[in-house]
Amino acid sequence: MVLTAALGGILVSCSSGPEKPKPAELTANPALFGVRLAWTTKIGTVDFPLDIKVNGTKFSVASTDGLVGSFDAVTGAEVWRTHVGTPISAGVGSDGRFASVVTRGNELITLDAGREIWRQKLSAQSFTSPLVAGGRVFVLAADRSLSAFDAQSGRKLWNQQRPGESLILRQSGVLMAVGDTLVAGFAGRLVGVNPLNGTSRWESPIASPRGTNDIERLVDLVGRVSREADVVCARAFQAAVGCVDASRGALLWTKPADGFVGVHGDEKFVFGVEGDGKIIAWRRADGERAWISERLRFRSLTAPLVVGRSVAVGDDAGFVHLLSREDGSVLTRITTDGSAIATAPVLAGGSLVVVTRSGGVFGFKPE
Template sequence: MPSVQILRASAASFLIAALAACSSTPDKPKPADLPANVSLLGVRQAWSAKLGDVSFPLTTSVSGNTVAVASNNGTLLALDGATGRELWRASVGAPLSAGVGSDGKVTAVVTRENEVVALEAGRVLWRQRLGAQTYTAPLVAGGRVFLLAADRSVAAFDGQTGRRLWNQQRTGEALVLGQSSVLLAVGDTLVAGMSGRLVGMNPANGSTRWEAAIAAPRGTNEVERLVDLVGSVSRVGNVVCARAFQSAVGCVDAQSGRLLWTKPALSSEGVGGNDTAVFGTEGDGNVLAWSRVDGERLWSSERLRYRTLSAPLAVGRSVVVGDGSGLVHFLSREDGSALTRMPTDGSAIAADPVLAGNTVVVVTHNGGVFGFQPE
């Protein structure tokens, strides 16, 4: 998982500092010992591929059966999710700060030089300079590329030409996180994470339709008041569930903007879910499940404590999480008990697991891309 950073917005630049909450310390608790693999669920490694190292906040893009990933140095790779066959490979020629976003046709990433780059079938279509750093993967939808920048601006570009269609600047807390936030489409509404709020926007012009607070800033200083939304979200129909950094998990009706529920929760990772539950991993390695209806706790598992877990992925009767040693754990969605686990290359899982067809895809810090399929 990417390290967390704090960025202070100013008119000229961003001041960067590390956040101690996710850094290693001499007295860091030892990860829980793992018992013998129970192998209650048949899973096989179907394929693997190789990229360069991944330490930026990578989002693995899935469009249909196509999986798009990227490495630190700006290499992009598109794979067939079923077989792992390489569809195309390209380089944007610069290190990356955000990506990957794709609709299966246009693929977009952002470089550390604040440039959004769009490609089609591995060929660069256009490049556009941005006014601020970006850590959230672009959203490619409706023939447009949408960007959420660290200065809390949201912009839209024409997917084929790169022409800027609109830009909306918002104010917020002085600090933002140097990791992926929330940006997705729900029907005809663009939903973005702004501080501790989900904001519904008109994708045609960026105007605000509604706002819903997952968490509100608290505390006496800027660090304590930091409540940015982070990581993966769980969407079922019009309901979007998200996490506010080290603060809360909540669900919002993205059609009306109504907050359905919010519950205290401490983590820097996003959430997963299905039609009945929302799943999350806490900073101490606990795995939790909340009722999707009202947020009441369904179960909690301590089996993976202190193992530095990814956000969960709900797949059939299992919940999938990756850990800091490169293991992929398949847990029961009913109670969090172990079903099986699969190894990768021994380096930490660097991007939240995703599902392409019936293949669970994970990416490691060392650039390994692995596809696992139930038997």
């Protein structure tokens, strides 16, 4: 039986335990980076590992209660919106035409331009957004299986089952395409897979399980990742950050790191948030630390996003903080609706797109 652990569920607190650390107080907003609110829209409450999927100038989002929608990132206008009639556990995956989500009832649902075309029952839960690419829908499930379905018909094309530890995170993992290789995260390893038949091409460990119990051995790779050309950098839960050449499966470097949200980066740095809110920049070339910022400690930060000369992270008070890519100094801070930022922000159509737990969707224009 596969057990799951929520993001905060591993660090269970009780009334007799130590008090939660006090979040770092915010200083006056220096407003050194111009950002203006361009538009807002609304979806339902988001309490699952949402992946905001960008396709050109459009993006797709979903709410917990089953709403799935596509929006224009330039204007915020709705392209289409539909309700699948059941709560969602993972999504959204989209190639711009087909959009797929996974429900809490373990169903994979695929829409064509907003119209449902098929459902398929899965063997297990999934918390990772499906990948829609090359006329196929790929699903990474909690039982360590990887499956491919025909995007138009829903016919299962293949399934790869892998052994693994009995505990898996209830948050988004790694599933992406790099060239003609499907790249997935299994435990602490990046695995390159042939998308035509599911056979493995290579494996590269970013972290190895350690400890004597399931929780201590949990080293799942978590989304988001940082990709530059064929080099993919990812985080292993509370263990390490590392980079792999996905064209040949070669591990380039790995460094100890104690965080549980994904990374982002550019050609120079890989940026990540540690569990206590420290923000770290590692040099992409060799993994050596370039700088560290403690200005946002204990503010429950999202994974980062590179935005121009800044790095953006959201917090649980509804703020998005933009820090300098070069040294981590605060450039500016923007506000949303006061509820926690639900997932890492994205860039689409020149807009910085932010989604909150209460369902607010905000488009900011960096200036």
